[in-house]
Amino acid sequence: MAENLKIDFTHNQAAHCENGVVSNLMRHNGFEISEPMVFGIGSGLLFSYLPFLKVNYAPVFTYRSMPGFIFNKFAKRTGIKMKREKFTNPELAKKRLDQNLANNNPVGLQVGVYNLIYFPDEYRFHFNAHNMVVYGKEGDRYLISDPVMEDVTSLSSKELEKVRFAKGAFAPKGHMYYPTAFPEKLELKTAIVKGIKQTSRDMTAPVPIVGVKAMKWVAKNIRKWPNKLGTKKANHYLGQIVRMQEEIGTGGGGFRYIYGAFLQEASEVLENDKLMELSKEMTSIGDAWRDFAVDASRIYKNRNAESNGYEDVATQLEALAAREESFFKALKKSV
Amino acid sequence: MKKEEVPQDKSNLASANIREMMYAVDENGKYTTSLSTGWDPKTIALDNAIKEIEERIALAKERVANNQTSPIEYYMELHKMDLTVLASYVGLWKWRVKRHFKPSVFKKLSDKTLQKYADVFDISINQLKTFNGGES
Numbered sequence: 001m002a003e004n005l006k007i008d009f010t011h012n013q014a015a016h017c018e019n020g021v022v023s024n025l026m027r028h029n030g031f032e033i034s035e036p037m038v039f040g041i042g043s044g045l046l047f048s049y050l051p052f053l054k055v056n057y058a059p060v061f062t063y064r065s066m067p068g069f070i071f072n073k074f075a076k077r078t079g080i081k082m083k084r085e086k087f088t089n090p091e092l093a094k095k096r097l098d099q100n101l102a103n104n105n106p107v108g109l110q111v112g113v114y115n116l117i118y119f120p121d122e123y124r125f126h127f128n129a130h131n132m133v134v135y136g137k138e139g140d141r142y143l144i145s146d147p148v149m150e151d152v153t154s155l156s157s158k159e160l161e162k163v164r165f166a167k168g169a170f171a172p173k174g175h176m177y178y179p180t181a182f183p184e185k186l187e188l189k190t191a192i193v194k195g196i197k198q199t200s201r202d203m204t205a206p207v208p209i210v211g212v213k214a215m216k217w218v219a220k221n222i223r224k225w226p227n228k229l230g231t232k233k234a235n236h237y238l239g240q241i242v243r244m245q246e247e248i249g250t251g252g253g254g255f256r257y258i259y260g261a262f263l264q265e266a267s268e269v270l271e272n273d274k275l276m277e278l279s280k281e282m283t284s285i286g287d288a289w290r291d292f293a294v295d296a297s298r299i300y301k302n303r304n305a306e307s308n309g310y311e312d313v314a315t316q317l318e319a320l321a322a323r324e325e326s327f328f329k330a331l332k333k334s335v
Numbered sequence: 336m337k338k339e340e341v342p343q344d345k346s347n348l349a350s351a352n353i354r355e356m357m358y359a360v361d362e363n364g365k366y367t368t369s370l371s372t373g374w375d376p377k378t379i380a381l382d383n384a385i386k387e388i389e390e391r392i393a394l395a396k397e398r399v400a401n402n403q404t405s406p407i408e409y410y411m412e413l414h415k416m417d418l419t420v421l422a423s424y425v426g427l428w429k430w431r432v433k434r435h436f437k438p439s440v441f442k443k444l445s446d447k448t449l450q451k452y453a454d455v456f457d458i459s460i461n462q463l464k465t466f467n468g469g470e471s
Contacts, residue, residue: 122385168416
């Protein structure tokens with residue numbers, strides 16, 4: 001392939017990486033799809049608690065679905081065909097990437113954050129569910145559109161190989177993905193309804209590790225943490241909850257607000273006023289999540305917190321669970 | 336959250352010239368986006384996590400100096416890894432990596448095994464072998 005190759009690709013910043021990659025790839029292919037639309041149709045909103053899986057010496061809490069899930073669901077529901085490839089051999093992974101670029105096809109990549117040199121050091125943890133688009137190559141440098149960044153950037157082939165083959169939980173294994181075929185017209189209406197139905201179902205599922213049940217479980221555990229784990233570890237765990245809520249690029253109750261924006265857009269597409277009302281309620285729930293984060297941070301700010309602080313945030317989390325439970329029940333009935 | 340409430344607190348994001356995009360509602364209640372320089376509750380959580388790691392690194396260093404663990408554990412902490420992540424990078428079972436933390440076992444490791452660790456930590460075998468808990 002030619003040494004210099006730059007695909008005409010428009011970079012739009014996003015609040016969350018996977019939505020941003022999908023939205024940007026869709027726009028590149030001539031479909032004006034916003035980030036919240038991708039997130040809503042792909043059923044990106046979730047709450048999950050995985051106490052048996054430790055990352056950075058604390059259990060995993062997540063406010064969104066598994067990496068790759070959003071694009072899969074989005075593609076299936078809108079009738080798009082997509083291709084995914086994983087590799088064991090970095091050489092082959094690079095070759096396939098180069099072939100796609102030579103074919104004028106920008107691709108999405110799943111990468112690890114630890115060796116992502118353009119991130120601030122403090123944000124570089126062994127977190128493997130980040131996403132970016134590669135849209136060209138200049139000499140040895142790959143041109144990168146990272147949706148959480150304001151502008152495009154670049155990585156050397158060695159740097160890119162490192163992040164594509166990061167190890168640990170959710171190791172990307174060179175994971176590359178891109179749409180291959182589109183329907184003449186996207187079936188947005190049915191896709192939106194399907195997306196909403198699934199999110200409502202998952203959030204109210206009778207399973208302890210997902211949805212409002214998981215939130216209640218976390219609340220119950222928070223009450224036990226100070227005695228069971230000691231203040232230091234309890235604070236570390238509480239900090240992890242907030243850090244996951246505020247994962248880079250999703251600031252402030254982040255995912256709830258993206259979902260609120262989705263419901264607003266969906267209300268217009270479906271001409272459904274009820275969704276507009278629910279969007280307002282989701283915004284207010286997002287605000288309550290922010291309050292929760294503020295109060296939690298007060299506890300771990302001074303490292304010798306009293307335990308009634310934990311009681312308070314646990315109660316707040318339970319209130320959030322109750323609100324989201326009635327919210328998603330109402331949402332399910334509204335479409 | 337209203338657009339004017341989008342937090343503009345000081346954070347480490349500034350060091351890399353990053354501002355985060357956030358969704359918020361404008362004066363008509365319509366969703367829009369806005370850029371944020373950071374938010375204190377998140378910055379504090381992150382700072383605490385970094386402090387914790389620094390403590391772990393300092394402790395590992397001390398333990399190397401006291402011959403209680405091998406340099407592998409120190410470099411693991413330095414790279415913000417845990418046993419699972421390191422084992423996955425070097426392609427060994429966790430129990431084997433843990434065994435390599437023992438100074439007596441570490442001393443007998445083959446260059447081939449040491450090279451695996453050195454590659455992951457981006458240092459030379461010699462650096463790995465000679466680290467004694469002093470300044471690296």
